[in-house]
Amino acid sequence: MTSRAPERGQRHDVSRTSKRTSAGTQADLQQEPESLDACRRCTLWRDATHAVPGAGSSHATLMLVGEQPGDSEDRVGLPFVGPAGVLLDTVLEEAGVARKTVYVTNAVKHFKWELRGKRRLHKTPGQREVEACAYWLDRELAQVKPKVVVALGATALRAVLHDPSARLNAHMEHPARIGELVVVATWHPSYVLRASSSEAREAARAQMVDALRHAHSLAASR
Numbered sequence: 001m002t003s004r005a006p007e008r009g010q011r012h013d014v015s016r017t018s019k020r021t022s023a024g025t026q027a028d029l030q031q032e033p034e035s036l037d038a039c040r041r042c043t044l045w046r047d048a049t050h051a052v053p054g055a056g057s058s059h060a061t062l063m064l065v066g067e068q069p070g071d072s073e074d075r076v077g078l079p080f081v082g083p084a085g086v087l088l089d090t091v092l093e094e095a096g097v098a099r100k101t102v103y104v105t106n107a108v109k110h111f112k113w114e115l116r117g118k119r120r121l122h123k124t125p126g127q128r129e130v131e132a133c134a135y136w137l138d139r140e141l142a143q144v145k146p147k148v149v150v151a152l153g154a155t156a157l158r159a160v161l162h163d164p165s166a167r168l169n170a171h172m173e174h175p176a177r178i179g180e181l182v183v184v185a186t187w188h189p190s191y192v193l194r195a196s197s198s199e200a201r202e203a204a205r206a207q208m209v210d211a212l213r214h215a216h217s218l219a220a221s222r
């Protein structure tokens with residue numbers, strides 16, 4: 001008996017699929033899809049409206065990497081256009097970085113979510129999904145060839161460094177290097193939006209501004 005594939009954007013009942021985790025199988029990781037829309041390296045595409053590729057200057061010296069698209073990005077198909085993107089835009093402006101000069105992408109290109117009532121709530125991608133999507137991130141790095149990458153949050157940092165144990169706090173103090181590439185780590189904009197007090201929010205926001213300013217000047221001087 002054959003089962004019909006669920007329509008894109010419909011919830012898929014993974015519990016009925018044997019020997020397949022929600023992140024996909026080992027064989028899926030061997031696939032080398034030609035396009036992001038055709039990507040089946042993990043199973044997140046099933047519940048997503050759009051795959052969300054990176055956007056921005058293809059010759060940018062500065063690349064920003066987030067975690068994964070959110071609800072708005074999933075609907076529109078562009079990175080950082082929702083509330084986290086609005087915060088990111090204000091931080092970039094304060095740091096003196098024009099968004100059109102940078103390349104913005106995510107570690108994972110499909111929105112991972114769970115339904116709560118009528119809302120699609122963000123779920124943090126698992127290591128297998130990050131690993132599956134490193135295929136696309138590595139391609140973007142090879143094509144754009146930035147001098148500096150800003151990792152926005154721990155998932156982005158681990159994806160860029162290919163190190164699942166990398167600690168955000170440690171790298172916020174000490175940028176990493178991969179050959180010539182410098183990796184500056186800072187908070188994810190959603191962390192700033194969710195901060196428990198206005199003081200904590202302001203402090204995290206100021207750290208983001210400093211990190212972006214620093215990354216921008218490093219990219220200009222290299």
Ligand code: URA
Binds near residue numbers: 106
């Ligand atoms: N959060 C991210 O990490 N990336 C987006 O594109 C939007 C929200």
